[in-house]
Amino acid sequence: MSKVVPTYHQRVAREKRALIVKAATELFLELGYDRTSLARIAECSGVSRATLFKQFPSKAALFDAIVTESWSTADEEDPPPAGDIADGLAVIGRRYAELLGQAQMTDLFRIVIAELPRFPELAHAQFARGKMPYFESVRSYLLAEHEAGTVRVEDVELAATQFLGMISNYVFWPTLLVPGWEVSAERVSQVVDEAVRTLVARYAVTGSGASADD
Template structure:
């Protein structure tokens, strides 16, 4: 276990993953080569292969690392007090800004493109995203329902509805169009409108 922790904390590994992420996003899996990644990370090819014995293993590490980054980002959003409107606006607004980030879309686009080759990795990536983000919102809705502030009988359904109202304009449309179609509303404005629609349906 000590050796594993030491390896994961090794700055050379982090540099390799960072450079590999850029290559996979810009060139795709098939177009990415290991030698340029090693060179840009400042390590030898032998060192790269000591950490990752194949390109497939490196790709999995890149996707797992991105998942960790995403979880840390949304995990920092804590909304423990306030009215339902205030709490939902804070969380959903942060979620909208996160999902509208071009880098986040690039990672999702990469995972979607390589899903036929790495189905298990892709499914784990999507499942983790749903759990990391959706679980927080479901817990919030359950808590507010227990306090008599909301009327939500199925938190998972309600959370999916609210997140879906945000995801479509800030994430899926730019993902499909390559960013050519951009909403005139800011992510925060989209989130606030979604929350108002949601409260009209579920507020106590």
């Protein structure tokens, strides 16, 4: 499928939007959501107030954009086809680890956690617009594998939570809590592989072609 080439004005609009989102993220982290004004964001991003207000009429709309940008790579990838649970989970696991490894994802969670007591709507936006749609894609994949007969999963929501949790609990959450926490690419790969083996061992149908040792 051929991609539509954006016009000059569309490219400029996208570039300005990216500058606005970047400036807003940095200011929310530095000053807090409440103390950051749209006027300050416009100043720091180098765009006019009119340009900013045209794209983002409120801070809430701007935060929604930050959530969307942070999770955007998850929407650009097609789900793996059903039929080989080990290969499919490996693809999903690597994508998830890469997504969590992005700096903007860490920044997003830090903003939400810091502002949660005063602005619970930010957590709702993060959950509804980012985390939940991604979780649903994983749930749908496991349901497709269940229907294909490669796995037997009575509770696909629980299975999706187990799989994503095994990855995020090692490669992501400590970065918010442990100073200097870093995970090498080799270790990330090992974490994903072990998560795949665990789910395959638990749910794969014997003789389906999937193996915990694949």
